[in-house]
Amino acid sequence: MSTPNSSPASQRSSLSTLKGLLPFLRPYRARFFVAGIALVVAACATLAIPAAFKQMIDMGFGGTGDHSIKHVDLTFLALFGVATVLGISTAARFYMVSWLGERVTADIRSKVYSHVVTQSPQFFETTQTGEVLSRLTTDTTLIQTVVGTSISMALRNILLFIGGLVMLFVTSIKLSSIIIVMLALVVLPIVIFGRKVRKLSRDSQDKIADASAIAGEILNAMPTVQAFTHEHIEADRFSGSVENAFQTAMRRIRARSLLTMIAILLVFGSIVFVLWLGAHAVLQGNMSGGELGQFILYASLVAGALGALSEVMGDAQRAAGATERLLDLMAVESPIQNPASPKSLPQNAFKIQTGATLSLNDIGFHYPSRPNTQAISHLSLQVAAGETVAIVGSSGAGKTTLFQLLLRFYDPQQGFIELNGINIRDLTLHDLRDAVGVVPQExxxxxxxxxxxxxxxxxxxxxxxxxxxxxxxxxxxxxxxxxxxxxxxxxxxxxxxxxxxxxxxxxxxxxxxxPPLLLLDEATSALDAESERLVQGALEVAMRDRTTLIIAHRLATVQRADRIIVMDQGKIVETGTHNSLVEQGGVYATLAALQFNLHPDSE
Structure with a gap:
């Protein structure tokens, strides 16, 4: 199973990474279409303003009399109409894209969380919950910025850039050609620095996730931290992690600041130079004042659009890193899967009067994180319906591991387990676990x-x-x-x-x-003597005519079991009743002598 960090950011471009959001965007195509219409209308209204100013300058201020006054009035009335259209369409665009940003982000969070909760314990051996929480919050917020703002801004400015560029050529081919050549020279440094910003954005998000992981771990262990007086140590450790994240963020901010400065200087420097040429053309009579005014406004639109696109690119770079991290998380597949063609447990397969039969056949298992250490080795066990079987042994003998295999938190590398004659791998995880009740040690x-x-x-x-x-x-x-x-x-x-x-x-x-099958993992370990007596009586009633497996270190708890199995280093080494095992003088007898000597009143 690959971990969430297994895909290097450098191997994907921003565009290809953001394509991973398409499945979340498709259900809302109609709203994107409406937002697109509002976007186009707003862009067209913006592009109409410089043309109106040209008319106003050349025809309104170029003459005198009632005709000029009337023309000025009509021009300003038209400008107000354009502003009205611009305001309405911009508001509609903002509402639609903001809704889409919130909706898509909520969908992504739900999808990622639903995916994470289906992972087997193996996933959480290698992934910290704080890191997952960081991806559900910080990373999805970045994606919300892109979907709810940046995509709209990018499309708007692309339209303004293209439309403004076309109108520049309509106004003056010579000046537009010069400005295009100069703007082309601007793109190269923006692209180079953009790649650096993207890498730093990914690093920054990773550092934030690390800090969140540390915080989550410590906050869940505060009694232990305080009992060992490690408050200052853990605070310093978290502060160090936060400072590391801050320094990484500052490198990203410095790079992005430099990118913005370079873009503005080069873009506006190019425009100022071209406008200087235009001013000379007006003085020489080659252009009208209105045409120069129109050219200036369109050049400003083009420059503003290009500058905004560089800003949007920075957001896109950060969102690409966030998307990459979320897609990596979504790509993780749990090794414990439902069967392609599951078998169903008959409704009357389990009856409280008879319980369930359980069969473990030559089980061999090691944890994925410890491949060289065998947790269960060649273990076979048959449990009859309604039987109570106690499992004892020293810590690390494999008792809890056995319960995890029964619940299919892991699958054994060798052998198979049957519940009422059906291989548990042939059952859906829901059906299997619905038939099992468990009281965990923790x-x-x-x-x-x-x-x-x-x-x-x-x-x-x-x-x-x-x-x-x-x-x-x-x-x-x-x-x-x-x-x-x-x-x-x-x-x-x-x-x-x-x-x-x-x-x-x-x-x-x-x-x-x-449930018909009950697993008790040290179910009375945390009880005082009086509570244990009460619970033990309740458990005896609950276990009657029900298949029950009990793990207990306190042997007094298991003396009344139908059968006791003793585990050592993942193997069953002894089987029998309390009295027969004591008489054998083996592992159980040693445990019993040690425990009852320490607690003579436990019998």
Whole structure:
């Protein structure tokens, strides 16, 4: 799987990169068409103004009497009419392109986010969430500038440049030819510096993303940071990253400033020289005053359009870098995909009275980030419907990895897993995971109230069902004592709850889902003795006649399991009941002796 940074910016031109936005623009072709009409009308109205001034100068101020006064009146009336058309069409263009900018940006953000949340955990092993958030915010804002402003400005100024150039030739072929040659000499330095600005723009966005990644990581670990008194260290680290981003941004700004200065000096220098020639032509009688005035206005339009295009080019360069980063992110494909022709689980395949059968056949697996370390090796396991199997072993033995394989967060490199006789790779991810309930070791609490946190287990559950699940998980009592009961906001990541309370919320969530296969990963690890007794009783009821796999370091939790398997270095080394494994005197007996000696009251 390629990472989001795998495509070098230098390998694509701005134009080809921005073409990646076309799929997001196509649905709004009609609005682009209306905006285009308004754009053309506004440009034509702008181009009509110098011609009106020529008429006013040559015919209005060139004579006296009622005829001249009437002509001046008509000319100014026409100018007001042109201004009215210009104002209406410009307002219409601004509204349409602003709407398009906001709409397309919202679509891109939704599309990128929808793509990211479908990625497997492998993606998040190599990508920081802060970097993804930077792309969803900063990068999309740059694209909004291009779609909502820069494209319109570019087209407007291209029309003004072409139209003004044509009218310059109509006014004076000689002067226009000279100015064209001089403007051609201006393009070369603009192009050269434009490429440098684009590279610096990409670097600047990367540095901002790095700073966001650092901030996101630290803000999610504030208790640890403060416990180790690293506040100043982390603040300095973030400041260093921000300063690095600032210095990179300043290099981009200096380059763009130089580009703007060069463009203005060369363009207007060329125009001043040509106008000097025009002034001499008027003095010599080769041009009228009105023609020179018209030429000056059209030359100003052409110069202004060219200067605006250079500004737009700077925005386009930055947006090209942002687009490139977003397209790189969109191009990342999760290695865990739904099958082309998925099989369906029969509606009655799982019954709470019987549970689900589970079969692991010669499983071999290593994490993509650790290809030389085998996490699971030649593991085979058959679990009968309704059976409760406990999985024990030292840290790193592969217990949690086994759960991740069952949920298809990863696919094994060897062997296959069957759920009720169907290879889980033949099921859609939704169908598979909908049949599995899990209480993870690290409890996740969302920034919502207690009711919605538990309802996460089943979105359409009623309030009564949520409360029933909370009672089963021994969570009802402490929730009722919260300031607003089930409507109490639990804080980001559940900071307002104790570890045991967060664990009971997670258990209630899994119980509400009511799955045929239940995975408990240290489900009672964060509970005190009284809470553990309450939850253990609730779990025993929930596990009855349901297929359950339990991971636990505290062996007292698993003594009543139908079967215990002992894992070591990714392999099953022992299988049996608590008593039979103790009698064998193997790995489990060693763990039991050590643990129960340390905690003699745990039996």
């Amino acid at each position: 409890t996740i609490i969302f920034s919502a109230n207690a009711m919605e946190n538990i309802r996460y287990g089943r979105a359409n559950a009623s309030d009564a069902e949520v409360i029933a699940a909370a009672k089963m998980a021994a969570a009802h009592e402490f929730i009722e004592k919260l300031p607003e009961g089930y409507q109490s906001f639990l804080g980001e990541r559940g900071v307002r709850l104790s570890g045991g309370q967060r664990q009971r919320i997670a258990i209630a969530r899994a119980l509400l889902k009511n």
